[in-house]
Each structure stands twice: as structure tokens, then as C-alpha cells.
Amino acid sequence: MVSTNDDFTARLMDEMDPELLQFIKTKVTSFIKWDLIKFFHQNPHTTDTVENIAKYTGRDEQAVQIELESLAQNGLMLKTTVGQTTVYTITSNIQLRESIKQFVTACEDRHFRVKVAYHILQGLDKPSTTSQHQTSVEKAT
């Protein structure tokens, strides 16, 4: 059997800690999620609205809302209300916080970051994920 360049790339990209790989494939499914995870890890006691979190990360507010909601569903973020206002903060779950820490620490390595980008792009290319993403955008608008 002849292996193609694509197979070779996929194998190369899969060469990482299985737990981290699983974390990336299930939690870090977009570049904005990556930004948000990093931001909340580095500023762990942040509690704020979508509008302000979007300002802190320099991203589009609607996109941030979708991704924060997704991260909350995945357990990485905690969604609460203060008065009438919805605010987000990072999870206090010790196991998840440890996974986040491992991920952000690993991202200090350029090669690892390339692999993360590869997996995010692979995920975005999948029709189901793309349509799901589009649906989320349509819902938000």
C-alpha cells in the first residue's frame, strides 16, 4: 500500500499526547475558542459579559458569544447571571483546569501550535461541524 502525502501529514499531526489530542478535538474546535481558553487560563478570575470578553480578546462579539456558549456546554466555562446580566467565568473543575493548563503550556511550543491549527482546520472542514457552525451563526443573528 502506498501512503499519500496527506496520510503522512495526518500521522505527523497525530503524534501528540492522546489526552491532549482528545482535548483539542473535542474542546478546542475553533480559533476563537483557542483564544478564549488561553485568555481565561492567563486571567483566571475574570467574570464578565460577552461584550467585554470580546473586547478583551479583540474578537467579534457574536462569534465570541457562540464560542462561549459552546465552551459552557463543554464544561470549560461557567455561565451565570448577575442581576439581569449573563456573565462567563472559567470552570472551577480541577480536572478540566489541569487539562486547560496542559494545553496552554504545550502551546508555548511552535510545533505544537502548528498541530493545533491543523486539527482545528481539519475539524472546520468536516461538513457536519461546518453546518453546525453555520447553524449557530444563523441562530445568533
Added chain:
Amino acid sequence: MKLNRVKTGISGLDEMLGGGFLAETANLVEGAPGTGKTTLGMQFIYNGIVKHQEPGLIITFEQFPEQFYQTASTFGWDFVDLERRGLLKIVMTSPEVSRVDLKRVDGIIEQVIQNLGVKRVMIDSISHFSRLTQDPIQSRELKFAFLNAFKRYGITTVLTSEGQALLGEAHGNDTVGFIVDSYLILRYVEIESTICKALLVLKMRGSHHAKDIRQYDITAQGIQIQSKFAGQSGILSGYPHQMTDSFVKAFVKP
């Protein structure tokens, strides 16, 4: 009656304050960018933890907590370790969220205060409340209620405020100076083509305090108050002159 003092631990400042801030008060530090407002507040929090066993809370409305960790480390203050040990927390939020949160029973900030046993709070900066309303009366009421919430917990608060003028007198219309218990002004001063920094305790309710304007430096250990500006007048104008010049101008005929 002996007043309960909360020492800042900043060399020379406690003496200017008559021994320190009064306990359970709100204390404003106002100054232009780079004058050391945030450094002064961080030093107040750090010294409270390491010298007086008083846990601290920093509430930041703009500067990221990670910037606080980095800046603190340049002064040799390990804020990351203090957080790990449960003696400090740096919370990033916004005026709109924190003001509502503090009104609630068992809100996010209240939980931090109670879990850590917080005695000192720094708010950086109160100027961000201006985005809640343009109405000066409403703005004053919002800030008044916000600051009183900390007094409710028996906390001594330092809040920074952004002065607009680099040199000379600020011409803002901020009313926060009226509702705080003490008011410290940090200013740049030009003397013989050199920019120096000046500190004045403008107001301190219920306590005596130094009335002179002191020079200060931001050193590797934080803020250090120096001597007063001897022989100079017009310091707060930003362009002081020798008092002998003033005397000659005023009393000696040409």
C-alpha cells in the same frame, strides 16, 4: 480616641498620612499615566499581605491580571504565589457587572471577600465608571454605593483614578474626590529640564496629614517618598519656580 490605621508600608507615605489610611475607608489615588497609581495600589495590597497578614483583592476593569503578575514580579512581588496560597485574588470584571454583583447576597465578589478574609481592596480604576452614565449626579451615586459596599465588609480600599493632565492642574469634572475619605494626587513636575514626580495628600477625613508636597521615585522596590520640594513653589502647576524669584517679583521693586 486612638484611630485604627491601615499602613501602606510605603516608605514615607504612612508618615504623610499620619500613620496610614484610616481603617474601613475609601482612598483615591489620582494621577496621569505613568505616575505610579497602580504601583502604589499594588504595593498597598502586597505590604498588607506580607507585613500585616491582611489578604487582598484587586479588581481590574481594563488591565489584564497577567499584566499585574508581570509588573508585580519586576518589583519582586510574587502575586502568582500569593494567589496560590489564597492570600490574594486579581479579579477582572467591568463596572456594570461588579456594581450589580456587590448588591447581591453571596455575589461573586462577596464570596471572594469571605473565602479569603479580604481586608484590603484595590480598584483599578474608578474612572471606568464614567462609561455607565454621563450624568454627574447619577455617576456620583453609583460610585458612592459601590464604595460603601466595601465598607460594609470592613475593608480599606484604594482606588485609582486617571488624571488627564500630564503637567499642571487637572481640569476634570469627576466628583469622586468628594465621596472618598482621602485623596492623594500624583503629578509630574518639571524642574530644570528634568521631570520629577510629586505627591500630595490633598484631603484626609478625620485625621491630620502632611500638607507639603513631596518628591517620590518609583524604584526597584516600589514607590519611595523623598523629601519635600525645598525652596520651590507652584509645584502643582507643573512648572515650579524658586521661592526667591517669587519673593523678588512680589516685594522688590525694579
